[in-house]
Amino acid sequence: MLVTIVRAGGLAAFVRQTELDSAELSADAAATLRALVAALEQAALPPSPRPDELLYELTVDGELIVRATEQSLSESARLLIGFVDGCPERVDSVEPL
Amino acid sequence: MHYCQIAPPDLLARLAEEGTPAQRVAVLRTLATSAAIRARRALISELVRAPGFDVGALIAPVLREGENRSVYDVQHRGTRALPGHLVRREGDPPVADPSVNEAYDGTDRTYRFYDKVLDRQSVDGKGLPLISSVHFGVEFDNAFWNGSEMIYGDGSGHVFAVGALTKAIDVIGHELTHGVTQFTAGLEYHDEPGALNESISDVFGSLVKQYALRQTAAEADWLIGAGILAPGLGAALRSLKAPGTAFEGDSQPAHMRDYRRLPDDDDPRHDNGGVHINSGIPNHAFYLAATALGGHAWEKAGRIWYDALAKRLQPTSGFQDAAKAMLASAGVLFGAGGTEEEAVRAAWQGVGVLT
Numbered sequence: 005m006l007v008t009i010v011r012a013g014g015l016a017a018f019v020r021q022t023e024l025d026s027a028e029l030s031a032d033a034a035a036t037l038r039a040l041v042a043a044l045e046q047a048a049l050p051p052s053p054r055p056d057e058l059l060y061e062l063t064v065d066g067e068l069i070v071r072a073t074e075q076s077l078s079e080s081a082r083l084l085i086g087f088v089d090g091c092p093e094r095v096d097s098v099e100p101l
Numbered sequence: 102m103h104y105c106q107i108a109p110p111d112l113l114a115r116l117a118e119e120g121t122p123a124q125r126v127a128v129l130r131t132l133a134t135s136a137a138i139r140a141r142r143a144l145i146s147e148l149v150r151a152p153g154f155d156v157g158a159l160i161a162p163v164l165r166e167g168e169n170r171s172v173y174d175v176q177h178r179g180t181r182a183l184p185g186h187l188v189r190r191e192g193d194p195p196v197a198d199p200s201v202n203e204a205y206d207g208t209d210r211t212y213r214f215y216d217k218v219l220d221r222q223s224v225d226g227k228g229l230p231l232i233s234s235v236h237f238g239v240e241f242d243n244a245f246w247n248g249s250e251m252i253y254g255d256g257s258g259h260v261f262a263v264g265a266l267t268k269a270i271d272v273i274g275h276e277l278t279h280g281v282t283q284f285t286a287g288l289e290y291h292d293e294p295g296a297l298n299e300s301i302s303d304v305f306g307s308l309v310k311q312y313a314l315r316q317t318a319a320e321a322d323w324l325i326g327a328g329i330l331a332p333g334l335g336a337a338l339r340s341l342k343a344p345g346t347a348f349e350g351d352s353q354p355a356h357m358r359d360y361r362r363l364p365d366d367d368d369p370r371h372d373n374g375g376v377h378i379n380s381g382i383p384n385h386a387f388y389l390a391a392t393a394l395g396g397h398a399w400e401k402a403g404r405i406w407y408d409a410l411a412k413r414l415q416p417t418s419g420f421q422d423a424a425k426a427m428l429a430s431a432g433v434l435f436g437a438g439g440t441e442e443e444a445v446r447a448a449w450q451g452v453g454v455l456t
Binding site: 010011012013014015016017018019020052053054055056057058059060061071074075082086089096098099100101 | 179180239240242243244245246247248257259260261266272275276279282283289290298299302326330331334338348349350351352367368369370372373375376377378
């Protein structure tokens with residue numbers, strides 16, 4: 005399972021992409037990742053963005069699951085992002101708009 | 102006392118945030134008669150975040166006179182923990198945490214700039230207390246005005262250098278100016294109005310820094326966020342003097358012929374129709390006007406831009422509307438047909454907005 009997080013917008017407006025492949029994880033961590041993905045809610049349409057808010061996109065195995073603004077990001081998505089950020093196996097890249 | 106007479110603070114906070122307007126008024130009344138001032142402060146902070154509230158009117162009776170700034174520590178928690186723990190109030194001495202002191206000082210510089218130069222008291226013009234919350238989230242790569250207070254992350258080292266988000270006073274000025282725009286022109290945050298909104302924040306963010314350093318237009322670096330990007334990414338976020346040169350890969354245009362059309366959709370890569378890209382065009386117009394007029398940029402160009410923002414621009418205003426508004430402001434402030442009006446016209450011609 006490949007989880008991809010895109011974070012863009014914000015003050016800097018750079019595009020940061022973070023990928024985590026469950027194949028790189030221990031069995032326990034991979035199971036946690038799957039559970040967090042299973043718990044993801046389909047996002048409602050994001051409200052109109054506030055200036056310099058971060059904008060988020062979550063895809064799983066190439067399928068778009070969530071697009072949200074800082075204010076509309078669900079708790080389940082925040083938990084998944086926090087987990088991915090905590091895994092040293094993740095791969096980050098940052099590019100300008 | 103009966104249990105039902107005690108309104109649990111959490112419930113009040115939830116009503117303040119999520120309740121109907123009638124519920125919010127009831128919450129306010131409860132707060133006004135509450136003897137527990139500390140609880141009241143925390144709840145007021147919740148109220149401040151509720152949309153559609155006259156926050157200034159709500160807060161005025163509870164805060165001491167002249168109490169304009171307070172800095173809170175969110176202790177790496179998220180939105181629900183805002184504003185966090187109060188660590189420094191107006192008049193308190195510096196604390197051990199540099200993020201707290203930087204947020205406090207940058208807010209002060211911004212407040213002073215608007216007060217002394219533009220006779221505007223705080224972001225709403227009515228002395229709205231300025232709340233800052235530092236250490237938001239975990240390795241959070243952003244600082245923003247959330248509609249009622251300032252939020253600062255610590256940076257991840259991927260986009261922003263760790264600890265850098267409170268260091269640049271032009272960035273603090275930029276973010277608080279989003280608050281000023283919210284209370285004045287209300288520019289929509291997409292396409293041309295959004296790029297104009299971004300540009301207004303860059304212009305006044307840069308002026309806050311220039312005013313703090315007492316620099317002339319010729320002396321200023323005209324950069325936004327110099328030195329705060331993660332190592333290797335680049336020198337600054339944006340340049341008003343030379344849009345497109347602030348970092349490797351900076352694609353900001355300085356002229357309408359290079360306007361970048363991006364979709365206004367929910368794809369994070371499209372930046373609400375390129376608001377942080379196309380802001381280069383009005384940014385450079387300001388730089389051209391300010392350097393043509395010379396001296397301190399806040400004395401003439403800054404006043405013209407502010408007059409247009411406060412009195413003439415509308416939520417849907419685009420670049421042409423802005424150029425016309427600023428011409429009108431220059432004429433009213435400094436005389437029709439004067440050198441100021443001509444400098445403004447030449448500036449907007451220079452970026453291809455006026456012909």
